Structure formats: structure tokens, C-alpha cells
Amino acid sequence: MNKNQILKFFGYKLIRFVILMIAVAIFSFVLLDLSPIDPVSAYLKGAAVSESQRAILESYFGVNVPLTTKIYHWLVQLIQGNLGTSLIYRAPVTDIILEKFCASAVLMGLSWLLSGVFGFLIGIVAGKNKGSWIDKAVKVYCYAIQSAPSFWVGMLILMVFSIYLGWFPIGFGVPIGVKSTDVTFIDWASRLVLPTLTLSLVGLAPIAMYTRNELIQVLSSDYVLFAKSRGEKGWDLIQNHGIRNILLPAVTLQFLSFSELFGGAVLVEQVFSYPGIGQTAVAAGLQNDVPLFLGIVVVSAIFVFVGNLLADLSYYLIDPRIKESEFSD
Amino acid sequence: MIKKNKGDDKKQWFLYHANLRTKTIVIILISAIVIVSIFIASTFIKDLPTHFINANQMPSFEHPFGTDWMGRDMFQRTIAGLGLSLIVGFIASAISTLISIILGLLSSFNRFADEAVAGVIDLFGSIPHIILIILISIMFGGGVLGVVMGVGLTHWTPLARVLRSEVKEIRTKEYIHLAENLGKSKIWIATKHILPLIVSQIIVGVILMFPHAIMHEAAITFLGFGLPPHEPAIGVILSESMNYLASGSWWLAFYPGISLLIVVLLFDLIGENVEKLLNPETAQE
Numbered sequence A: 001m002n003k004n005q006i007l008k009f010f011g012y013k014l015i016r017f018v019i020l021m022i023a024v025a026i027f028s029f030v031l032l033d034l035s036p037i038d039p040v041s042a043y044l045k046g047a048a049v050s051e052s053q054r055a056i057l058e059s060y061f062g063v064n065v066p067l068t069t070k071i072y073h074w075l076v077q078l079i080q081g082n083l084g085t086s087l088i089y090r091a092p093v094t095d096i097i098l099e100k101f102c103a104s105a106v107l108m109g110l111s112w113l114l115s116g117v118f119g120f121l122i123g124i125v126a127g128k129n130k131g132s133w134i135d136k137a138v139k140v141y142c143y144a145i146q147s148a149p150s151f152w153v154g155m156l157i158l159m160v161f162s163i164y165l166g167w168f169p170i171g172f173g174v175p176i177g178v179k180s181t182d183v184t185f186i187d188w189a190s191r192l193v194l195p196t197l198t199l200s201l202v203g204l205a206p207i208a209m210y211t212r213n214e215l216i217q218v219l220s221s222d223y224v225l226f227a228k229s230r231g232e233k234g235w236d237l238i239q240n241h242g243i244r245n246i247l248l249p250a251v252t253l254q255f256l257s258f259s260e261l262f263g264g265a266v267l268v269e270q271v272f273s274y275p276g277i278g279q280t281a282v283a284a285g286l287q288n289d290v291p292l293f294l295g296i297v298v299v300s301a302i303f304v305f306v307g308n309l310l311a312d313l314s315y316y317l318i319d320p321r322i323k324e325s326e327f328s329d
Numbered sequence B: 001m002i003k004k005n006k007g008d009d010k011k012q013w014f015l016y017h018a019n020l021r022t023k024t025i026v027i028i029l030i031s032a033i034v035i036v037s038i039f040i041a042s043t044f045i046k047d048l049p050t051h052f053i054n055a056n057q058m059p060s061f062e063h064p065f066g067t068d069w070m071g072r073d074m075f076q077r078t079i080a081g082l083g084l085s086l087i088v089g090f091i092a093s094a095i096s097t098l099i100s101i102i103l104g105l106l107s108s109f110n111r112f113a114d115e116a117v118a119g120v121i122d123l124f125g126s127i128p129h130i131i132l133i134i135l136i137s138i139m140f141g142g143g144v145l146g147v148v149m150g151v152g153l154t155h156w157t158p159l160a161r162v163l164r165s166e167v168k169e170i171r172t173k174e175y176i177h178l179a180e181n182l183g184k185s186k187i188w189i190a191t192k193h194i195l196p197l198i199v200s201q202i203i204v205g206v207i208l209m210f211p212h213a214i215m216h217e218a219a220i221t222f223l224g225f226g227l228p229p230h231e232p233a234i235g236v237i238l239s240e241s242m243n244y245l246a247s248g249s250w251w252l253a254f255y256p257g258i259s260l261l262i263v264v265l266l267f268d269l270i271g272e273n274v275e276k277l278l279n280p281e282t283a284q285e
Helices: A003-034 A039-044 A051-061 A067-079 A093-128 A133-147 A150-164 A185-219 A222-229 A234-256 A258-272 A277-286 A290-318 A320-328 B002-010 B020-044 B074-106 B111-125 B129-139 B143-152 B157-171 B174-181 B186-223 B234-244 B250-278
Strands: none
Touching: A003 A067, A003 A290, A003 B111, A003 B129, A039 A051, A093 A133, A093 A185, A093 A234, A093 A258, A093 A277, A093 A290, A133 A185, A133 B250, A150 A185, A150 A258, A150 B186, A150 B234, A150 B250, A185 A234, A185 A258, A222 A234, A234 A258, A234 A290, A258 A277, A258 A290, A258 B129, A258 B186, A277 A290, A277 B129, A277 B186, A290 B129, B020 B074, B020 B250, B074 B111, B074 B143, B074 B157, B074 B186, B074 B234, B074 B250, B111 B157, B129 B143, B129 B186, B143 B186, B157 B186, B174 B186, B186 B234, B186 B250, B234 B250
């Protein structure tokens, strides 16, 4: 292990991160600047003001400032961590994003973990019993769920568990009439179950399919044939030759799914009215809250980047072969 | 293992003996006929009559998908919605394909162009897809245009990535160097020597792009961006049915969703089978 190599790796990633973030920030800013949203009207929301007041607001929002100056200001403020004030919440964007993102992080983290573990297990079971009814059922399930819109899956789950069975509340992060700070853990957890279930059921399909196909490929390889001829069989064989080979790419794939995870969270939060970052993004988009939306774009890009970075890291840290070849030469 | 599969192929399949090629073509044709008939049927559905007497009826023979709160037949609304989704998906795929072909060919020009294309692909891949669609649809001011452009301008990345790596490989071929030495322009090489070789990738990529485009169109209209509430788009129907879930009108959400799922599956089926036919490794089985 060479410290220099590690530093080089992180240095390279850091430079990439900075360049990508600047690109994302400029790109999203220019897109929203080109949009027909008028910041003053979005701020006023139809309230009547006199011409002179409007002129003051226009100069405050910088309506007639050239685009390059605006981008420069936006980048400088972004580096200082100031994302402006949200027009819906009338509070600093960073505070809102922090609060909402924490709520979403619980949802996304749990579903990420559950879908990864169960997807992998189901994939192993299906791959081991290739051609059996279990395998066929898994395949049908995966194809169907990958072709189904995730919000529709959420609606079905909501219908079954909340309305027909009545096991869980229909939505909202907290019960009506209770302050968000007073909510009990049970109340909060019971509202987390169904969104997590939906996201896990949807997220499990790609990883299960991948694991299944990889396992079938491994099992038809020559070294498994050799292992079989030595007398290995059953779960020992799967454990020694299958799981060892498949686990790492599966973990990597799961890390690379952060982008879909975020997208799924946006839709599922909308269905279950879960007060997370996805719902906030939709509200910001629909109500022309440009500062909040820009902030969410940047945060989501960071989120995806972290996923990709972890995927790379998992390769570097877990796989002994790559560690040797990359770090020793 | 392979022997067994070949034996299976020779077995009777439905009505007569068929090899893989016939099977694939039959599957493609049946799926295509279903999709085209949905599309044609949707063009005949213009204004749906409202019958408030028949409001909120369960599915029956008369109304296979039930009726909504205004007494409109949900089956007809669903078909109309699917037709709209198909149109949006078609336009969006056309835009995305065009972008990926242009970028793929552009990457053949020189190292700098290649790096630039890779950078743009990375940029589009770094923002979650649904957020990116919202961003672009806001830029176009929402509405139908916003949805079409939002979906169309974001689905080119996978195909562009494939084309770029294909182009990279083709560029190392000798006849490309020969053409360069003969003084042919970059554009001439790109269109005459590279484009014909990537056509099969483009066809498969387009068909597999379609279902994604339709799903994202449904998602974005479900969230409330774009189409007005009276348009019978699948996303609009589903978001409207959210209001009636609590009263037990399950058919309002169930049938439109499952119809969308079937259409998406049919496109996947067509894509996979076309890929089988175009890929020389599997086409001769």
C-alpha cells in the first residue's frame, strides 16, 4: 500500500468533483435563467404592488444584470455556502435542504440497504435454482417491476396496506395537528414503513436480476466444473465460488444506483406525502421557487457523486486484486 | 446445456414447428400490432362524454375499467392516455436519438471533441434523471413542450455512451486511416465510414429508449409538470386517482397503471428480440 497512490486517487477525485460541481451549478443556473420564470412575480405570487416597488424588487433580484455577472455571483455565494432564501418557505435554502434531506436520507438509506440485501439473496436463490419455478417467479417479478412506474407501485401498496388493511396511516410525515418537533418515534416510524417498502421493492429488481445472471455465468464456468468434480456441491459451492465472485460487482452496482434511488424517492415521497427532499423539489419546481430548486439540484448532484465515489472506493478497498495491481506498480 | 436448448427449439411451439428466428419475428410482429392498434384507437377518442349517472362505477362488461367521478369510461380514457404517451415517447426518442448520433459521430473528430462529449455525458449523468427532466421542462416553461423537451433531451446518454465506445473502436481501423490520408474530411468519414456500422446499435438503442421515455413522461405528468388536468395522459389520470384512493375506487389507479406496464413490457420485448436478430452471435441460433 502506497500512501502517495491513495493521495493521488483522492486528489484526482477531488479535482473531478470540483469541476463537475461548477459545471452542474452553471448548467442548472443557465437553464433556469433561460426559463420564462420572472423572479419578481414568483416572489410576489400575485400580490399587487406599485411600479416603484416593483422596480426596487427588480433591482434586488437582479433582473437586468447580465448573465455572466449573475453566474459569477451565484458561484461565489455557493462556495460560501449561501444558497439564498427560499420563496415558498421564506427561510434559508441550506436550512430547509438540511432538514428535508435528513428525512429523505433515512428513507433512502433504509431502502438502499433492504433492496441490496434482499435483492442479492433473491438473486442467489434464483440463480442457484435456474429454470425452477422460483427462478421464473423472480424473473417475472423483476421484469414487471422494472416496467412499472414506481409511483404506481406506491399507490398499489398504499391502497392495500393503508386503505383495505388499515395497518398504516395514509400519509404525511406527522399526524395532522401535531407539531413536527413533538412527533413520537412510533408515529414517525409507522409513516416510514410504506415508502421504504415501495422503494425497496422497486430497487431490488435490478440487483436481483444482475446477481442471478452473474451466478448462472459463474456456475457454468470451468472452475466450478472443476470444483464440482472435487466433490463440492450445494451451498458450499455457491458460497466459495459464487458469492465471492459476485458480491463486489453487486455492491458496486448498488452504489451506482444512487441516481435512481433519488428519482424513486421523489416519486414515492409524492405518493405518500412524506416530507423529504423529493417532495420539496417538486413543490419548488411547481411553485417556481428557483433558489430552493437550484439548491436541490446541487445537493442531488453531490449525492450521486458520493455514490459513484463509494462505488470506486469499494473496488479499491475490497478487491485484493485491484489493490495489488493499482497500488504496487 | 447448449444441446438441450437446441432441442427445445425444435419442439412444437404453439401451432407449428418454429426456429428461433421465426419465434422472434412473430413476437415482434404481435407486440408491434398491439402497440399500433392502441395508437390508432386513441386517435378516434376525442371528447369523452360525461354521464354523471354512471359516476364511480366498478368495472363491468359495459365499462371494463370502470368509470371515474364524472362518469367517463376509464377504458377509453386509458387508451387515449396511452396514445398521448406514445406520441410524447416517439418525439422524445427522435430528439434523443438525433442528439446521441450527433455526439457519437462528433466524438470521432479528434481527442478534444471526444473528451468534450464524455464531459457532457458525465454532466447529464451526474444529476438524478427525474430532477434533470424537471429542470429542463421548467426551462421550456412547462406545458406539453416542457414535457417533450424534458424527456427528449435527457434520454440520449446511454445510447451516446454506447455509440462513443463503438466509434472509438471503429476509428482504429485501417480504412479510416486510409481515408484520412486520402484527405477525406472528418464529416465525410463520419457519415460514410462510421455511421453505417453503428446503425444496428442505433436501432436497438432507440427501441429500448422508448419505454424509458414513456415511463418518465408518466412520472413527470404525475408530479404535475406539463400537461393540464383535463388531458387524459396516464400520469394525469393516476395523479387524479390519488384523490379517490381513500374512497376505495381502486380501479381508477389499477387499470391505467397496468396498461402502461403492459405497453412498456411490449416495447422491452420488441427491443430485446430485435437485438437478438441484429446481433450476429445470436441471430443464427
